[in-house]
Amino acid sequence: MNMGTATEVKDIPFGIDMRRQCFCIDENLVHTNNGSYGATPRKVLQHMRRLQEDREMLQDVFMVKNQREYWDENLRAVCDFIGAKFENTVLIPNTTTGINAVFKSLPLQPGDKILITNQTYNATKNICLEASSKVEGSGVCHIDITFPIQSTEEVVSLYRDYLDQHNNVKVAVIDLISSASALRMPLNQLIQVCKERDVIVVVDAAHSVGQVPLNVEQLGELGADFFTASLHKWLYTPKGCGVLWIHPKHHGIVRPAIVSHGYKQGLHNNFFFQGTHECIPLFCIGKAIEFYKDIGGLSTIAKYNSALVAEGAAHLVKVWGTKHLEIPKEMEAPYMRLIKLPPLNNYPPSEILQLVADIYFKYNVIGCVVQPDNGDLWVRISGQIWNTMEDYKKLGEALLKLQAEEKQAGEPQ
Structure with missing residues (x-):
């Protein structure tokens, strides 16, 4: 795909257009975990x-x-x-x-x-x-x-x-x-x-x-x-x-x-x-x-990513009925948040990797599940220029479906 000039890159809207035109991420994948591995633009990969x-x-x-x-x-x-x-x-x-x-x-x-x-x-x-x-x-x-x-x-x-x-x-x-x-x-x-x-x-x-x-x-x-x-x-x-x-x-x-x-x-x-x-x-x-500078640099990227990840976190707290990690605002990473997972009896802390795998293989959602204090499980979400609110909504739905599957499996036949 032709990346065009720097001016054209700057004019590409953040979100789905940025994802489709500038990155190689599978369009069917819900990707909320930029923090682990990042994503490299096509322009940079072509140079490599x-x-x-x-x-x-x-x-x-x-x-x-x-x-x-x-x-x-x-x-x-x-x-x-x-x-x-x-x-x-x-x-x-x-x-x-x-x-x-x-x-x-x-x-x-x-x-x-x-x-x-x-x-x-x-x-x-x-x-x-x-x-x-x-x-x-x-x-x-x-x-x-x-x-x-x-x-x-x-x-x-x-x-x-x-x-x-x-x-x-x-x-x-x-x-x-x-x-x-x-x-x-x-x-x-x-x-x-x-x-x-x-x-x-x-x-x-x-x-x-x-x-x-x-x-x-x-x-x-x-x-x-x-x-x-x-x-x-x-x-x-x-x-x-x-x-x-x-x-x-x-x-x-x-x-x-x-x-x-x-x-x-x-x-x-x-x-x-x-x-x-x-x-x-x-x-x-x-x-x-x-590339980072062509799309607007820190101030432009931060304005989008910070607002998006905050909105995504608020949505997950609401639909899961859980909470944010309680820390002062100045101690929040600009583009990452932690939200407590809803109760999942089949996934104790020792089964973090299995939970991540099931979210992906069942619902095509990439999430990062963490355990920040040796207690409950949380999801760490990231906001990046190719994310949209739809990503966090689908992550929320995936966990609720897992929860519903557990409940259904536990009901007497």
């Missing part, structure tokens, strides 16, 4: 395929010369977008890769603790557990964030009180927006609390780029040591695109999880080449940013 063909035509030239030029060019583009300095930043496949690089590099000492929360992404938690297991007496400690939350100060106080009582915390991993609860953390305040106590701060910003305004260098001035994010979720890049920012004071110790030819040759050389692999998605970051 052209680069792949260019590489195959002149492999040696591409690998020896062009590849580094593309890497630098796209790194500069994302640095401009997130307010990071080129010399402090590297391209990586995803947030998990960034967290791995950080914790394989930090020199933990016996007794050092890594602080996470019960909202920390599972892969990140596992990386912390693996890192601490290699040092005698080290370990991972948790802050439990429970709901409802009345104010951001509640969360800040949790960190302040915990750190005041545990002076062996060496590193804290802080979500910018948590995955399981779509909770926007009071990041600036938490960074300051940690730095006042000489705690290294690792910002897990997987859901941030494209969803919230960023100035990473300012976070560094506040006291952040590392910032890592995925770009495929909200910036329209292909899968396999991420970024890692490293405070200059840590440049000398941080290395990628995979060491290759650039070992000890500076930050960029260290991360640029890690063996022959599919790196073309990284060279599409600039094209994705171009």
Whole structure:
């Protein structure tokens, strides 16, 4: 399908027209889970395929010369977008890769603790557990964030009180927006609390780029040591695109999880080449940013997505007779919401994956079911420029049909 010029892309209405003309999403699919994997516009996919063909035509030239030029060019583009300095930043496949690089590099000492929360992404938690297991007496400690939350100060106080009582915390991993609860953390305040106590701060910003305004260098001035994010979720890049920012004071110790030819040759050389692999998605970051800007940029996208996801959440609360996750408005992720599921006796928390599968295979609906506090099940919905209210209505109907099936199956014959 012809994408047309940038002006034509900007003129395509958000919703069903944007979905049909700019994305490859199956028209029969109800997709309310942009937050997990994002969606890449046709324009960006076409650019990726052209680069792949260019590489195959002149492999040696591409690998020896062009590849580094593309890497630098796209790194500069994302640095401009997130307010990071080129010399402090590297391209990586995803947030998990960034967290791995950080914790394989930090020199933990016996007794050092890594602080996470019960909202920390599972892969990140596992990386912390693996890192601490290699040092005698080290370990991972948790802050439990429970709901409802009345104010951001509640969360800040949790960190302040915990750190005041545990002076062996060496590193804290802080979500910018948590995955399981779509909770926007009071990041600036938490960074300051940690730095006042000489705690290294690792910002897990997987859901941030494209969803919230960023100035990473300012976070560094506040006291952040590392910032890592995925770009495929909200910036329209292909899968396999991420970024890692490293405070200059840590440049000398941080290395990628995979060491290759650039070992000890500076930050960029260290991360640029890690063996022959599919790196073309990284060279599409600039094209994705171009698309993001062509359709109106953050203010235009936010106006649509935020209003839509709020309306969708209100509808689900009404038809299911349940509730939103009770958090302050300033702690809501702009484009994601959590709504408690209606009672489903056949799907206890241990059957989350089966519930997701049944919603899809029975009703062609993609939903993200989460368990933010080890209790009831909730659905995390996302709002994106290709969604409409019809998507959330169909999600609501699908869960009510499952509930009705349970009731019918339980009635005596």
